[in-house]
Amino acid sequence: MAAPTIVVYNLKKSFGDQEVLKGITFKILPGCINFLIGRSGEGKSVVLKHLTGLMRADSGEIWFDNLELSAAHPRDLQALRLQMGLLFQDGALFDSLSVGENVAFPLWFHRITTVKKAQAKAEQLLEELGLAGAGPRKVVSLSTGERKRVALARALVMEPAILFFDEPTTGLDPLLSGQVDELIGHVQKRSGATVVVISHDIAATLTLADQVSMIYDGQIIASAPPQVFKVDPNPEIQKFLAGEPAS
Amino acid sequence: MSLNPASKLVAFLGKTVLESVFHLGRYSLLSLRSLILAIIPPWRLRTVFRQMELVGVNSLFVVILTGIFTGAVFTLQVIYGFRRFSAESMVGPTVATAMTRELGPVLTSLMVTGRVGSAMAAELSSMKVSEQIDALTVMGADPVKYLISPRILAGIVMLPLLTAVADAVGVLGGYLVAIGKGLDPGQFASRIEDIVVIGDVYNGLIKSAVFGFILASVGCYMGFYTRGGAEGVGRSTTHAVVCAYVAILVGDFIMTAIMF
Numbered sequence: 001m002a003a004p005t006i007v008v009y010n011l012k013k014s015f016g017d018q019e020v021l022k023g024i025t026f027k028i029l030p031g032c033i034n035f036l037i038g039r040s041g042e043g044k045s046v047v048l049k050h051l052t053g054l055m056r057a058d059s060g061e062i063w064f065d066n067l068e069l070s071a072a073h074p075r076d077l078q079a080l081r082l083q084m085g086l087l088f089q090d091g092a093l094f095d096s097l098s099v100g101e102n103v104a105f106p107l108w109f110h111r112i113t114t115v116k117k118a119q120a121k122a123e124q125l126l127e128e129l130g131l132a133g134a135g136p137r138k139v140v141s142l143s144t145g146e147r148k149r150v151a152l153a154r155a156l157v158m159e160p161a162i163l164f165f166d167e168p169t170t171g172l173d174p175l176l177s178g179q180v181d182e183l184i185g186h187v188q189k190r191s192g193a194t195v196v197v198i199s200h201d202i203a204a205t206l207t208l209a210d211q212v213s214m215i216y217d218g219q220i221i222a223s224a225p226p227q228v229f230k231v232d233p234n235p236e237i238q239k240f241l242a243g244e245p246a247s
Numbered sequence: 248m249s250l251n252p253a254s255k256l257v258a259f260l261g262k263t264v265l266e267s268v269f270h271l272g273r274y275s276l277l278s279l280r281s282l283i284l285a286i287i288p289p290w291r292l293r294t295v296f297r298q299m300e301l302v303g304v305n306s307l308f309v310v311i312l313t314g315i316f317t318g319a320v321f322t323l324q325v326i327y328g329f330r331r332f333s334a335e336s337m338v339g340p341t342v343a344t345a346m347t348r349e350l351g352p353v354l355t356s357l358m359v360t361g362r363v364g365s366a367m368a369a370e371l372s373s374m375k376v377s378e379q380i381d382a383l384t385v386m387g388a389d390p391v392k393y394l395i396s397p398r399i400l401a402g403i404v405m406l407p408l409l410t411a412v413a414d415a416v417g418v419l420g421g422y423l424v425a426i427g428k429g430l431d432p433g434q435f436a437s438r439i440e441d442i443v444v445i446g447d448v449y450n451g452l453i454k455s456a457v458f459g460f461i462l463a464s465v466g467c468y469m470g471f472y473t474r475g476g477a478e479g480v481g482r483s484t485t486h487a488v489v490c491a492y493v494a495i496l497v498g499d500f501i502m503t504a505i506m507f
């Protein structure tokens with residue numbers, strides 16, 4: 001599957017009487033690195049969960065090319081999922097499995113390669129992420145930064161056409177987060193995947209992104225290439241870029 | 248708005264009934280779905296065997312202990328009672344019938360619920376709150392088929408086996424107590440063969456398979472629908488044990504009324 005164009009139209013979602021998404025509309029550029037930024041608690045992870053079909057919207061539409069998620073047949077949804085990789089904000093690693101088994105899990109589960117080849121692939125990815133030889137370790141023995149990178153390896157192992165990263169560098173030291181950013185850029189170039197990154201890291205956003213979208217008060221207030229985004233006159237954007245609190 | 252006590256009571260009852268119906272419906276759907284998915288290929292025999300091992304290994308010791316002491320104490324009581332009208336020859340058959348029909352299946356299932364049903368609830372609910380279940384879904388791995396079906400199958404298969412063990416060691420425990428109390432060993436055993444029919448054993452084992460289904464499906468249901476962090480994990484574990492206990496005892500009554 002070629003990288004699809006994803007369009008989100010007027011997405012609304014409430015939890016009880018807390019209205020989190022108040023009509024999210026934006027387009028994700030295919031084969032590009034798309035950043036979704038916004039303050040903590042604005043609903044970035046919730047948007048991602050809708051894009052991956054983990055949450056159902058109260059109303060609105062999500063299109064993957066010609067497929068609308070809420071109306072999709074389970075078989076189409078399953079096919080789409082095999083093209084997706086998602087890095088959860090907190091990793092969501094299986095703690096009953098070892099590090100290597102976690103990374104190889106999608107290959108093993110879908111019987112895509114032999115167990116040996118899956119393990120080799122997992123080892124290679126772990127090595128690229130600075131975790132050579134970590135395969136047999138237990139998940140509980142990992143530090144936050146290590147968990148994040150193992151989860152990243154698991155998201156990449158199927159070489160998906162669509163990659164979602166929920167704060168891939170939060171909790172990493174500057175050196176490591178630089179490496180992870182580099183890896184994301186590298187993977188995108190190599191695979192031509194559509195990449196969506198949620199981030200707080202403004203510097204990384206402005207250097208890596210092909211498009212930056214900002215969520216504020218339950219809506220997308222801007223969606224533009226970084227050079228254009230940077231000079232957007234919206235005061236909320238300028239405050240966010242300057243690291244000042246919202247009004 | 249302030250309500251008078253009577254309407255408060257009605258409101259409370261109404262809410263409780265609605266919630267119970269909701270849970271019962273959702274539980275039935277989940278159990279049915281996991282049973283159907285267990286039959287549809289691809290099968291993952293290794294995950295089923297792994298769960299069977301966990302159920303068996305985790306419970307074997309406690310089931311043996313329960314079986315021996317239940318058989319032993321029950322024999323003590325029966326001897327005490329039967330001696331009064333010189334019916335010692337009936338001690339063996341009475342103990343064996345009670346063990347195979349009732350005490351073996353029920354006590355084994357209650358012990359395994361405390362040990363394994365609660366562990367299933369705890370494991371699934373911590374997977375839920377740490378988003379591991381979402382991770383499975385995103386990877387195209389149906390969590391019901393991958394997590395719940397193997398556990399329910401393991402419960403259905405392993406409980407009869409554990410019950411058979413409990414029946415055997417229970418009768419053995421009774422036998423030892425009977426000898427210790429000066430009863431004739433040959434009589435204890437031979438009258439069992441005369442009076443206990445194989446149907447008693449089978450029916451007990453069928454009951455225990457149903458109990459195995461109950462304890463695994465209730466444990467999985469409570470874990471799978473957990474909400475709200477670490478507190479939710481604890482709550483779902485407790486609920487799993489209490490609900491499975493009640494369901495096993497009620498189910499036991501219904502099945503016994505139908506079978507015997």
Ligand SMILES: Nc1ncnc2c1ncn2[C@@H]1O[C@H](COP(=O)(O)OP(=O)(O)O)[C@@H](O)[C@H]1O
Pocket residue numbers: 015020038039040041042043044045046047
């Ligand atoms: N499953 C849920 N149930 C109830 N509230 C939720 C749920 N998921 C997220 N929320 C709420 O939605 C808001 C946005 O959350 P989130 O998307 O995690 O923010 P962030 O932008 O930091 O990723 C938060 O207030 C959070 O409490």
Ligand SMILES: [Mg+2]
Pocket residue numbers: 044045046089166
């Ligand atoms: Mg988040």
